[in-house]
Amino acid sequence: MKQPAKRASQTQKKSRVAKARSRHPLPAATRRERVQSKEDAIIVAAHKSLTARGFTKTTMSEIARKAGVAEGTLYLYFNNKNALARAVLAAFYTRLTDTAKIGVAKCATTTEKLEFLARHHLESIIGERRLLELIASDVRNTEAYEGSDIYKMNREYVAVFDDVLRDGVWRGEIEDGAVQWIKRDIFFGSLEYSMRTLLMKKRSSKKDITAVVTELVKLLMGRADTRTEPVSNRDLIKAVERVDAAASRLERLSEAKT
Amino acid sequence: MKQPAKRASQTQKKSRVAKARSRHPLPAATRRERVQSKEDAIIVAAHKSLTARGFTKTTMSEIARKAGVAEGTLYLYFNNKNALARAVLAAFYTRLTDTAKIGVAKCATTTEKLEFLARHHLESIIGERRLLELIASDVRNTEAYEGSDIYKMNREYVAVFDDVLRDGVWRGEIEDGAVQWIKRDIFFGSLEYSMRTLLMKKRSSKKDITAVVTELVKLLMGRADTRTEPVSNRDLIKAVERVDAAASRLERLSEAKT
DNA sequence: TTTAACGACTGAGTGATATTCATCATATAT
DNA sequence: ATATATGATGAATATCACTCAGTCGTTAAA
Known part of the structure; x- marks a missing residue:
């Protein structure tokens, strides 16, 4: 419901910036890109934990630590643990x-x-x-x-x-x-x-x-x-249907040309 | 590893019970039955909650309330929430x-x-x-x-x-x-x-x-x-007719072009 | 009968964990 | 330079699984 949380629904955008921004975000590109890369970092960290230990055994603090952010920060990007997952x-x-x-x-x-x-x-x-x-x-x-x-x-x-x-x-x-x-x-x-x-x-x-x-x-x-099996009636019909289908393909191809 | 928790495996073990019952007919039987019915009540209550709300949303206190026992009692019968499930x-x-x-x-x-x-x-x-x-x-x-x-x-x-x-x-x-x-x-x-x-x-x-x-x-x-159905002559004729028809379609198509 | 032991049970307490919020920090705009 | 908006923080809160010191009634020993 907060303003920054709405960003959470975004998907791809790969501009990967240096990850040494854990403490002091000195250098880097635009504000927008910084935020984006942080979101990526969180998702990557969550992915690692989730695949390694499963949903219930993965804790939010563990994800925060791996992503290099505070626990509360996770909730700026995702409404809750489920949304992050x-x-x-x-x-x-x-x-x-x-x-x-x-x-x-x-x-x-x-x-x-x-x-x-x-x-x-x-x-x-x-x-x-x-x-x-x-x-x-x-x-x-x-x-x-x-x-x-x-x-x-x-x-x-x-x-x-x-x-x-x-x-x-x-x-x-x-x-x-x-x-x-x-x-x-x-x-x-x-x-x-x-x-x-x-x-x-x-x-x-x-x-x-x-x-x-x-x-x-x-x-x-x-x-x-x-x-190698003998021909059954079903086999025969199937074969004819394939011929039929081939003809139909040619027909439509021809019609499309004209 | 507690004494009463071992009962949790609740499969058949009737021989021991029978022996005990033959020695002390009335009191042992009633006590045992009381315990058994309580275990049943817990399982029934857990089943209701689990099927209604799923594992994570089901709380132990909810089960205890439904079963009419204290929360701690659940742990006398089952080692943990998983075992109960x-x-x-x-x-x-x-x-x-x-x-x-x-x-x-x-x-x-x-x-x-x-x-x-x-x-x-x-x-x-x-x-x-x-x-x-x-x-x-x-x-x-x-x-x-x-x-x-x-x-x-x-x-x-x-x-x-x-x-x-x-x-x-x-x-x-x-x-x-x-x-x-x-x-x-x-x-x-x-x-x-x-x-x-x-x-x-x-x-x-x-x-x-x-x-x-x-x-x-x-x-x-x-x-x-x-x-396993054999091919009949009628099947064959019908099949060939379809191939014939398909060929005719192609012929007509080709003529229309020229 | 009295009393000690035992079995069954209880629920307040503990620790772990998701989520919130008052507060702080930085960057951009004026 | 100052103000404001944006982003980040982590202590505090709420919930929940699980524990444990202790209660109560029944049985067996005295």
Whole structure:
């Protein structure tokens, strides 16, 4: 409710200044940039603590110490501990979405895209598993999650998957089965649950991740790779649908030209 | 490590009680019963608060008030807030496993069993969604989750699913594909993630639950039903007609251009 | 019966932690 | 140079999990 607290909702802006400003803010750029870099420092410090020790075990004084500010200062930038955690989460989602988009763009087929997304998601959440706590326990349940910043960022992130899936259906590589959101839930739900299993196995190797990823994608794709098996009616229809879809693509391409 | 706190493990230990009862029939029994009913009251009160307000927002004094005991008394029965939450979770798992076993026994085919298990799980966790917080955030992460009571109860619960799946493979109703634990993760992960989606939809109907359940089971079963259908001549002709039509579209398109 | 021991329970007290607020410090504007 | 707004501080407050010295009633020993 205070004036400076409103700044807390801002996101990226990378101008990183020297961090030796813990005591006497002598040199530096504009006032605005100084404030921004302090906010960044707080988020970085909070991120470190949260991923290392989890939400409940992380104390505000610990974050303040790491960030080189007083405890009260934290509350100039974020209304409370939850808001600070949400800011950390927002930064995480931004990174996640960016790398996902870049990776997908490099893939050719739908299978490759899905496998990339699955592996990317799984490895990311294994690395920052503690942040998932926040989503599950504090953030998603409290108040109106829908409409919040985190909700929007989550939508943007899963939209990457949605686009790949829709495109796959459009190109005939995936059969047009269930509603989109069900497949999305299966995708992300499986990965987040698998994370727990992998973390508990004594030696969770690269191989395990690959196994999960390929199996999941195989299921979602409808097992298009069953070559040696005899032709079923369903296979036949699927094949024709792909020809159909290809023709439609050409049609639309041609229409767009004229 | 106090004397009365050891009771907190509240599993069966009836033999000792029986002996004591045979020696001193009336007084020992009543005292024991009084203690037991008080423990039950505490667990019930904790369950109410936890499911209503979640772990962090539930206070020990609130539980004590609901249970009709002093705050300190809670610590005679459970070492700390986490242990109390675990006891609540243990009771939940017991109910869940029991009803799952009973329901599966009534089903004939593997598909029916899986669909029952999926619906049962989904409806249960929607009803007691706050308890999942405990599993994800506090219980599973702290200390040695593996080897704990909750871990064992979880194993016993998912074993119901494992048995159904193994049986399905054995009977040839499911193809022998990936490792068992991957399919298990896909099953429970999808359902728990779907729960969140369903809870957020304005009107999450019975229909949505059914859609999730059938789609998930369909994926896991590998569509063994449609795969075995032979191709009929009529199917083939219809398919070729579609390819023909697609070709015609392209022809017309090409003519229109020139 | 008297009395000592015991088991069950209590609630004021303790320490830790999130959050507030009166106060101070610096930079920019006048 | 002075004033004002902006930013920062940390002691004080409130809340909560958890402790412990002590109460009360029952049982067993005297």
